[in-house]
Amino acid sequence: MAPQPALEHPVLYGLDDAHLVSFGNFLLTEATSLAFKSMQQKALADGIDIQICSAYRSFERQMAIWNGKAQGKRPLLDIRNQPLNPSSLTDNELVDAILCWSALPGASRHHWGTDIDVFDAKQISKADLQLISDEYENEGPCTNLANWLTAHAQQFGFYLPYQPNQSGVSPEPWHLSYYPESSKLLSQYQPNSLRQLLSQSEITLQSALLKKLDELVEQYVFYVADIPK
Numbered sequence: 001m002a003p004q005p006a007l008e009h010p011v012l013y014g015l016d017d018a019h020l021v022s023f024g025n026f027l028l029t030e031a032t033s034l035a036f037k038s039m040q041q042k043a044l045a046d047g048i049d050i051q052i053c054s055a056y057r058s059f060e061r062q063m064a065i066w067n068g069k070a071q072g073k074r075p076l077l078d079i080r081n082q083p084l085n086p087s088s089l090t091d092n093e094l095v096d097a098i099l100c101w102s103a104l105p106g107a108s109r110h111h112w113g114t115d116i117d118v119f120d121a122k123q124i125s126k127a128d129l130q131l132i133s134d135e136y137e138n139e140g141p142c143t144n145l146a147n148w149l150t151a152h153a154q155q156f157g158f159y160l161p162y163q164p165n166q167s168g169v170s171p172e173p174w175h176l177s178y179y180p181e182s183s184k185l186l187s188q189y190q191p192n193s194l195r196q197l198l199s200q201s202e203i204t205l206q207s208a209l210l211k212k213l214d215e216l217v218e219q220y221v222f223y224v225a226d227i228p229k
Helices: 030-044 059-070 091-100 143-156 179-188 193-197 206-211 213-222
Strands: 020-022 024-027 048-054 115-120 176-178
Touching: 020 030, 024 030, 024 059, 030 048, 030 143, 030 179, 059 091, 091 206, 091 213, 143 193, 176 179, 193 206, 193 213, 206 213
Parallel strands: none
Antiparallel strands: 020 024, 048 115, 115 176
């Protein structure tokens, strides 16, 4: 791994976790962890066991996921959750395919410690969880959870940033964001800092990414559902 550049707000790009606290096996901001614990207790009283399956991820961790998919070492799925062969795609097609379900390193909300992926542990185990839409709709194991979150998440400061026709990222009914903090972090995000970071990293498809980075940041970072009023 090449030395990382000194950026103005390293927290935004997954380069610093010193501000986070432990929540089980995960790292979150303290405010996010307290809000989640309160929401978890309320859901449990309603018969739903909300558990986290993903929280903070570092830049290096996100880059390992990205490079694995780009190099055919990790499963790559299309928007319908069907397998794709990376070797059959152009560089631009491969970038778009990866971004269907995985964030660009340095551009993931999971870098912030405010965003989590959740599931209903009463209905499905973490080992069996795939994080696909069918699990959260059409009587899937997490359908009741999804409906509960729609009704109650806002009470605890959480919302769904990736919603149909409201975000560049494919809809993710499992992805919650603690918006009192994440909205402030989003307003500080600097595309030029991401360009500097990726230029000095060992990311696969670097050239293709840098050529259209401004477009990608606009679509996958800034284009998210509005926070609740």
